[in-house]
Amino acid sequence: MNARGLGSQLKDNIPVTELSASGTFEQRDLLRKGLPCMKNELLPSHPLELTEKNFQLNQDKMNFSTLRNIQGLFAPLKLQMEFKAVQQVQRLPFLPSSNFSLDILRGNDETIGFEDILNDMSQVN
Amino acid sequence: MLSPKASGTDTPGPLFPVGAEGRQGVLGDLGCQAPAARRGRGWDVVGGCDAAPEPQPGPLHSVSRNASLERVLPGFRIPRAHKTGTTIAGLVFRDGVILGADTRATNDSVVMDKNCEKIHFIAPKIYCCGAGVAADAEMTTRMAASNMELHSLSTGREPRVTTVTRLLRQTLFRYRGHVGASLLVGGVDFSGPQLYSVHPHGSYSRLPFTALGSGQDAALAVLEDRFQPNMTLEAAQELLVEAITAGILGDLGSGGSVDACVITGTGAKLLRTLSSPTKPTERPSQYYFAPGTTAVQSQTVKPLTLELLEETVQAMEVE
Numbered sequence: 479m480n481a482r483g484l485g486s487q488l489k490d491n492i493p494v495t496e497l498s499a500s501g502t503f504e505q506r507d508l509l510r511k512g513l514p515c516m517k518n519e520l521l522p523s524h525p526l527e528l529t530e531k532n533f534q535l536n537q538d539k540m541n542f543s544t545l546r547n548i549q550g551l552f553a554p555l556k557l558q559m560e561f562k563a564v565q566q567v568q569r570l571p572f573l574p575s576s577n578f579s580l581d582i583l584r585g586n587d588e589t590i591g592f593e594d595i596l597n598d599m600s601q602v603n
Numbered sequence: 604m605l606s607p608k609a610s611g612t613d614t615p616g617p618l619f620p621v622g623a624e625g626r627q628g629v630l631g632d633l634g635c636q637a638p639a640a641r642r643g644r645g646w647d648v649v650g651g652c653d654a655a656p657e658p659q660p661g662p663l664h665s666v667s668r669n670a671s672l673e674r675v676l677p678g679f680r681i682p683r684a685h686k687t688g689t690t691i692a693g694l695v696f697r698d699g700v701i702l703g704a705d706t707r708a709t710n711d712s713v714v715m716d717k718n719c720e721k722i723h724f725i726a727p728k729i730y731c732c733g734a735g736v737a738a739d740a741e742m743t744t745r746m747a748a749s750n751m752e753l754h755s756l757s758t759g760r761e762p763r764v765t766t767v768t769r770l771l772r773q774t775l776f777r778y779r780g781h782v783g784a785s786l787l788v789g790g791v792d793f794s795g796p797q798l799y800s801v802h803p804h805g806s807y808s809r810l811p812f813t814a815l816g817s818g819q820d821a822a823l824a825v826l827e828d829r830f831q832p833n834m835t836l837e838a839a840q841e842l843l844v845e846a847i848t849a850g851i852l853g854d855l856g857s858g859g860s861v862d863a864c865v866i867t868g869t870g871a872k873l874l875r876t877l878s879s880p881t882k883p884t885e886r887p888s889q890y891y892f893a894p895g896t897t898a899v900q901s902q903t904v905k906p907l908t909l910e911l912l913e914e915t916v917q918a919m920e921v922e
Binding site for chain 2: 509510511512513515518523524525526527529533588589590591592595
């Protein structure tokens with residue numbers, strides 16, 4: 479299946495947070511980020527950083543592609559339709575959505591990953 | 604409870620160098636990258652738009668900081684997760700599977716724990732021995748256990764050993780070997796007793812007997828020599844104890860006593876400290892010093908004048 483739609487969402491760079499206008503207004507965290515260095519912000523700091531960022535997307539691409547090959551075009555199309563439909567239902571315009579139905583569809587309600595146990599709730603973005 | 608003991612890694616550098624964040628070993632910071640679907644679990648972020656740039660995920664921030672620290676300060680080295688030793692072994696016998704492990708956890712050349720548990724519970728009839736970095740093995744197996752419980756509740760069936768193996772190797776492959784956990788998964792399910800060995804990069808093999816860890820050569824030598832298919836429980840237990848003992852005596856990184864776990868169709872039995880090939884060393888003399896042993900040369904007393912600045916009373920609700 480042509481997974482171009484998903485591919486365009488792949489992140490291959492690390493956003494420069496200090497120049498972004500929509501980030502929170504906080505000082506540079508010297509203890510966590512270290513001395514300012516443009517190279518650190520533009521290049522991945524660890525070989526797994528990019529693969530982890532794009533992990534969900536890559537998994538989706540792979541699964542939809544397999545599904546397309548085995549069961550035909552409609553199977554992944556229907557699933558993606560359900561994902562999109564479920565993401566339409568949000569809270570008030572300025573509030574973040576819990577994405578509860580999306581979690582259920584993806585099966586995240588029945589799995590525990592490192593992002594659940596080692597997560598810092600204040601950093602969940 | 605993350606074990607702070609790093610028991611070894613095969614790769615040259617751990618995923619997250621052990622630093623100020625805590626001695627949680629390689630896995631300590633792995634989980635903070637919440638996928639897009641998990642976003643918004645709290646009220647933390649205003650603006651649910653997908654296109655908002657995210658700050659660097661939690662744990663990875665320390666990687667670049669540590670690298671820049673090493674660059675800026677001469678002679679400074681970030682402490683790395685250290686390789687230790689383990690001997691773990693398992694074999695399939697007539698009625699089930701028996702797993703065994705030594706009990707020493709080391710940090711470089713110092714023994715950190717003389718009696719640690721290396722046989723982890725995954726399901727009532729599936730247990731897993733872990734070698735490699737202790738924290739990685741511990742956290743990976745705990746997560747596998749939780750996921751298996753959820754999965755079996757969802758399917759309504761007893762968990763299978765192949766499911767556990769697949770779960771583990773998919774996780775390990777995802778992190779490309781940076782999670783340094785070598786695992787021996789053994790258990791009994793509807794298709795009989797099975798034993799799988801899973802390596803840090805995600806490869807696995809199904810074998811009738813195997814050993815992992817730094818003492819694997821010694822243990823495998825014993826197992827290769829005397830293993831027979833369809834052994835009785837007593838013979839299998841004796842062989843396993845001898846294999847682990849060979850690892851304990853022949854490998855510097857393994858020591859302590861032998862733990863075993865017998866899994867049959869009816870259930871599992873964890874046999875802690877099944878055998879101690881070495882006696883604990885006797886201290887040759889008393890190391891207790893009576894007060895007054897060290898002569899006091901001089902004494903200065905300086906009173907600290909403290910002034911009470913502020914006093915707050917907070918009522919505590921006791922039900």
